[in-house]
Amino acid sequence: LLMLAPVPLLCWEAGVRLAPPAGPAGHQRLSALKKDPGNEAKLKIYALFKQATQGPCNTPKPGMLDFVNKAKWDSWKSLGSLSQEDARQQYCDLVGSLAAAEGGSAQAAAQPAGSGSAYETLLVSTEDDITTIKMNRPTKYNAITTEMYSEIIRALEQAAKDQSVLTVFTGAGDYYCSGNDLTNFTRIPEGGIQQMARDGGELLRKYIKAYIDFPKPLVAVVNGPAVGVSVTVLGLFDLVYATERATFHTPFSLLGQSPEGCSSYTFPKMMGVAKASEVLLFNQKLTAAQACQQGLVTEVFPDSSFQAEVWTRLKAYAKLPPNSLALSKQLIRSVERQKLHEVNDAEVERLVERWLSDECMNAVMGFFQSKAKL
Template identity: 65%
Template sequence: MRESRPEVAGARAPPSARARSARGLARSLPAINLHITGTAMVATEAEFDIAKDKLKTLTKDPGNEVKLKIYALFKQATQGPCSSPKPSMLDFVNKAKWEAWNSLGKATTEEARQMYVDLIEELVSADAPPQRKATATKDGTSSFQTLDVTTENNITTITLNRPDRKNAISILMYNEIMQALEQAAKDDSTLTVMTGNGDYYCSGNDLSNFTNIAPENMEQLAKDSAARLRKYVSCYIDFPKPLIGVINGPAIGVAVTVLGLFDVVYATDKANFQTPFSQLGQSPEGCSSYTFPKIMGTTKANEILLFNKKFTAAQACELGLVTEVFPDATFQKEVWNKLHAYAKLPKNSLIYSKQLIRGVDKETLHVVNAQECDRLEERWLSVDCINAIMSFFEKRSKL
């Protein structure tokens, strides 16, 4: 969720230790700043958000000096140069933090953001066991922990890569999908394909996103989650190239609702679909409250969105949500034969054609997205939603 202010651990450490940490930061940061300025690297906001989430995955304490660096870079990246008054000499903790922040001088928010991202990447790389290391795109432009992203034969493929969790969407995965879509929109590929690794396409939201949250933080969690979801769905609404879903297995929740924003959806006959919103005390998202009735008719959409109907790939094809269904044994071969043929079409022709098709509804889709996220923010704080999620975890624990 939203990044909390990184605190300096070890509040009872001697003042001299804190002073040494602050001085060490002041000596080391200018060198980093010169490196960033010289290479003109600027991290995007999406990359900054990903770095914030990666920070939470660290299993080893990086030490007070590094924590001071993280704190200072975070403050500079989000608020700009230090402008607060210097704490008193006896306020050792806040004085060390102030000195660390102030030592960054007039470094821009963009430079601080890049330094923050670089520092977190370095810490994560040193901390992560071999099986947790990120996979990289073939052109080496970015790396991901929850996705496998490749570009080949004019096709960028984004593969959801948490098979052990049925590709459930964690906070980190949300941010990485947004980053991958942002990159795919700008690369030289003609098509973008989204699929899943393993037996599932995607099991929807990782509900552990909503666990272990202190009651006093629930309101902020709901607000941040709604903002993230709105940004996430907007990536699909605004995506300029043909976006094709290759649904390799069951799909649940938001993985289903955003399919109405894809241009073509192919599915194996082993796939099935469900949007269990009311079952979890929630409401539709992904613009499905608009796209589903438009695609499949109001009464069919109501059965799915209101009453949690689970439907097969063949039924999804009949309803218009899925373009074509293939036997599982030949699914990958048949689909990729089609995709390779599509990828040879003129890129700009496809982009301009999509603009004409999507342009009529684009403004409406953004309005619907905002309304759905506002409603979900309210739902996540409601008693029936909280009770439903608790009941879900209780049932799962008994299995």
């Protein structure tokens, strides 16, 4: 029955009273959707709108035979005690990601101040002296494709030159980032696997270098689970704020690979060798609380107030003197910048070797086969 309900019908109230939770920009993005985003997305839009405007679900549950209204009620009820402000933020994120996926008006919204081009896999914006780089593949858990690697490098280069004080990294949807998109391994160029490994290694080298050399305070707002390279680079951030439901996992040995993102240096320095080995060698998944205890995360926030608390703090930080912040960061990081570049080079060299090994190829193929059986 839900398939018969287009977006405006299922979200009729959102079409009439969208301004309170999302403002005119959100209204325009929802109205601009040309494709049916699917029942799951429509129910989420409806639920977040109700939560943003009325708070937690407080209406009686519809009867069993009232299928559409029951589905809508269940979706709203599933948000529990999510605050109205967080619901507004999630609403904007979801509608923005859907619009961006269609390439419509969100293409302009993804364009940072002073930029001449938009992004396909990111939402980039500058507001209140903060440039936000948001990974925007929510249906793929923000897995990083080769295109996203290149776009993140470009976004960091532009953020380094703009007038913002802070740069914030986060993810759209419920995930922060699920790491490297393993379909990258299926794109074999004319030069064969060796060419793919060399090209991938050089792209990764440039990607990590962009973090090492970034001149302004760099903040990760980890809004959900983080995997692989999205975890290892956190040692190069100045602040890492995480929701309590975030997890941190680097399953390299399961895939026949080795650490990157300078984590072979930064993790033992933060955690000690034994704990770093648990994470990098033996695939130990950390909760947000454990990651904070080990020094990977700066602070953990309740999920219900995560966005509100973090952004209030970041907006206050962005009012600090920008030159003082940048110069202070340079002093803190300059001592080990050369070391980080050396570690990056060594890690990439080892990874290229791993990618060309039978062990790695068998592990990756085993992963795809296990996924196909699900």
